Amino acid sequence: MAEAKKEVRLVILVKFKEDATPENIEEAITEYAKLVDVIPSMNSFHWGNDESEKVNLHLHEGYTHIFESSFDSIEGVQEYEDHPDHAVFEKLLLSRVEKLLAFTYEPTIVDLQK
Amino acid sequence: MAEAKKEVRLVILVKFKEDATPENIEEAITEYAKLVDVIPSMNSFHWGNDESEKVNLHLHEGYTHIFESSFDSIEGVQEYEDHPDHAVFEKLLLSRVEKLLAFTYEPTIVDLQK
Numbered sequence: 001m002a003e004a005k006k007e008v009r010l011v012i013l014v015k016f017k018e019d020a021t022p023e024n025i026e027e028a029i030t031e032y033a034k035l036v037d038v039i040p041s042m043n044s045f046h047w048g049n050d051e052s053e054k055v056n057l058h059l060h061e062g063y064t065h066i067f068e069s070s071f072d073s074i075e076g077v078q079e080y081e082d083h084p085d086h087a088v089f090e091k092l093l094l095s096r097v098e099k100l101l102a103f104t105y106e107p108t109i110v111d112l113q114k
Numbered sequence: 115m116a117e118a119k120k121e122v123r124l125v126i127l128v129k130f131k132e133d134a135t136p137e138n139i140e141e142a143i144t145e146y147a148k149l150v151d152v153i154p155s156m157n158s159f160h161w162g163n164d165e166s167e168k169v170n171l172h173l174h175e176g177y178t179h180i181f182e183s184s185f186d187s188i189e190g191v192q193e194y195e196d197h198p199d200h201a202v203f204e205k206l207l208l209s210r211v212e213k214l215l216a217f218t219y220e221p222t223i224v225d226l227q228k
Binding site: 050051060103105109 | 125162163166174175177180219223
């Protein structure tokens with residue numbers, strides 16, 4: 001039986017500042033995505049913006065965007081946190097957001113037979 | 115060229131109440147997972163608890179657990195929201211959490227060549 005590959009995910013929720021332009025936001029997303037290329041422990045990255053209003057869910061606490069990246073281990077997340085390019089990106093992102101939430105977890109997949 | 119399959123994800127962050135027992139929490143997770151079997155539009159489900167402390171990240175805003183489920187469309191999320199079994203589960207979950215955040219999004223995958 002193959003052993004399940006360990007995965008650690010980092011979820012970041014942000015609320016961009018009211019005065020952040022679409023270009024400012026796009027640049028932040030692009031700079032985040034570029035980290036996949038320069039930080040070896042970062043395996044993947046995706047992002048999205050909140051669409052909860054479409055299903056009448058109003059519990060997003062004002063957060064506008066989500067970023068999710070994946071790593072092989074907690075040590076991989078630490079490597080990402082400590083990387084100098086992450087520090088440069090973090091400074092850019094923090095200058096453009098009103099608030100930020102970070103959640104680190106190892107997903108336990110529950111995929112029952114349908 | 116194959117068209118990328120559309121996916122919509124629902125991320126739920128919760129902070130369980132201080133007096134929620136491990137059994138209370140486990141039951142909530144199990145009941146959530148069971149919805150995959152009964153709600154046709156719900157494709158997958160996984161969960162995890164916050165491990166940000168291990169990387170000295172203290173930005174999880176007190177949220178203790180994450181639940182992520184996926185759907186083919188926004189309509190699929192609506193079907194889930196409207197399902198009677200979801201209503202039963204929601205009542206159970208809300209009775210055990212201090213706060214809850216819900217974020218709905220279509221992931222845009224940025225997976226540059228390494």
